[in-house]
Amino acid sequence: ALIKKGYAYESSGDVYFEVRKYKKYGQLSHQNLDQMLEGARVDVGEKKKDPLDFALWKAAKADEPEWPSPWGDGRPGWHIECSVMSTKYLGDNFDIHGGGRDLIFPHHENEIAQSECATGKPFANYWIHNGLLTINGEKMSKSAGNYVTVKDVLSRYSSDILKLFFLGTHYSHPIDFSWEKMEATKNAYERFVILFNKIDREIEVTKDGTDTSKMDIFRLKQRFVEAMDDNFNTPLAVGALFDLVNFCNKVLEKKPEMYNFMLYYALDAIKELGNVLGLAFKDIPKDTSDSEIETAIALREKLRREGKFEEADKIREDLKRKGIILEDEKSTTHWRRAY
Template sequence: MLKIYNTASRSLEEFKPLKDGKVGMYVCGVTVYDFCHIGHARSAVAFDIIYRYLKFKGYDVVFVKNFTDVDDKIIKRANQEGVSCDEIASRYIKEYYEDMEKLSIERPTVEPKATEHIKEIIELVKKLIDKGYAYEVDGDVYYSVEKFKDYGKLSHKNIEELKSGARVEINDKKRNPLDFALWKKSKENEPAWDSPWGKGRPGWHIECSAMSMKYLGESFDIHGGGEDLIFPHHENEIAQSEAATGKEFARYWIHNGFVRINKEKMSKSLGNFFTIRDVLKQFNGETLRYFLLLTHYRSPIDFSFEGLTAAKEALNRYYNLIQRIENAPFDKNTEEDKELESSIDTLLDRFENAMDNDFNAPKAIGEVFATVKLFNQYLDSVEKSNKPALKRYKDAFLDAMDKISKVLGVFGTSSAKWFIPEDIDVEWVESKIKERASARKRKDYKTADAIRDELAEKGIILEDAKDYTRWKVKK
């Protein structure tokens, strides 16, 4: 039974979708004005495994993740460079996809852009005005927070305390300092669209309400994003959406934790961030994804290159086992190991139990490595006894890991690809190993050692077993 931590109730709840076998999920995407940083990667990976796991559970999932392609930051960047907002947005959407591909992020079902949904946004704003929840002042339209009696129910904030808070923006046009913009009157050098209130552009919050309801309906199952979006963004989405429809907006609210540097949230505004590209200059995408999975999605991650190195070493251990399995002799009728057999037979169940508990990827990964450890011990024992390993262990383990890798997005690379850089000539290495094997057979150990040294200079490590030689590249 899948249980999800719901931010709205602050509790773990059994997942019951609105329609049997179907899930509608909306996640707030990036504002496309610059390269993505590790905080964006964290959110992308968190919701990617949720998407993948829901499909693993047999649900038909419609996953909607938007692009915010009209925003103050985009306008500022466009004006600085003397280009259009469309050009800035298109450039960084392309860069976003390049980063996501390297992290093995699956494409959502729908990826709407705010600028392509102006009609839906205007209709929603009109409905809120008609119902008395919004008002227009000199071309700007604001949402009246006091009209929505449940304001603060997601973030558990008290409206009176918020009203007296010093951080609220002062704006003479607003009836209440907490009121937020649904439509903004256009200024010079800003993109603008015709509306009943004059030329302008949408506010940030209304974009997500309009897009999510277009593709998922007025009520849907899951709404997600980073925990920094709980207030005010998601709180405002609830207020405007439920005021417009009179229905519950989203049933489950899921939020991922921050990435931190020196205990502070990583963000562009603080200047303490690494882009995904910065990290991928030193580590591959699978290593970065694995590092991000090692912390539960709701907990903060303390980012460090030492942590990435440890993640890479863990993946080395996994792929070393896969390489051993690929090279070791296996037979149908040979020694059994009941502990390993039990571990392999229950691996998928243990994986699912972990993931059913609020998508606990770190626990799921721990279950994988518990089996990896036993399999390595088993191969050590059969090598010492000069007997082949049991073939059904290999088949069952690889079958389970194929299913697990499709959820986690790691453990799915071939061992050859993991250990062998593109600049290594595999055929040359294999020919040298055969040449060395012939030299050893005729007891020409001087030649055999020379070949080993030649390969070592290229970073090739040889591991001799009884009837074969494994090789890998030093990492």
């Protein structure tokens, strides 16, 4: 179709797209043809009309896969493969096309040119380009051992914490991974854990028919929606979630009139909006009950009397991980919650 329409030509078994025939070329990357020409190259053996022209079909070479075609055996070009897959499964025009920022030019620019010239229709309505991930400030490289797998991360942190780490940076910006940043994200996520357990322990949250439109809850929900409508601004959206946590903590502290139903709506908002971001809050551990703490302290005292101090210390550390702080005195042990 592209050759028949005059947008492509055959040359020594190769087929090239003639870039200057497509007047909108460069619209995605915001470059003009002169800027592109500076970085253009012609590989040995290529017979292009213009250095900017790109391959739709490459003639067969030794040790490469090949298929028969009207121009001889060969293989499709990289760019045409993606256009064919997209239009086969999504149609000539579809809503959203994504990819890394490094693919904007030339790959996505070429996809648009060849697809729109072939079909006569707009290719993708919206383009979403994500920033690249680095590890400790360096590009990921498996050969250099500078990489971390999702499986590695999930062996140490919940999926919610990993999601929160990524959500803290706008999708279009680069993001740098480190275990220190994951630990900081875990500490931030603990604010949800602490709040949910506080409410579960201290009060019975009940629903009420009161209008919440004039409350901070409604305002913060609106702020979340506005952030997501602003090119998926997840850092601002996450900020609105944490402001809802702050709102709940203030309500718990001051206990104003009808605070129960305030907490109901605020918690409902946190879970609803968190779900939009893929946060399930299903891995929030339940608080340790008073009776469980007292039982653990009694066992610890018994082990200490028996001289089993290492085992007794393990109980203290286990309670500490659950947010329970032990304070030993001469004849007894007091405890308190860290939150």
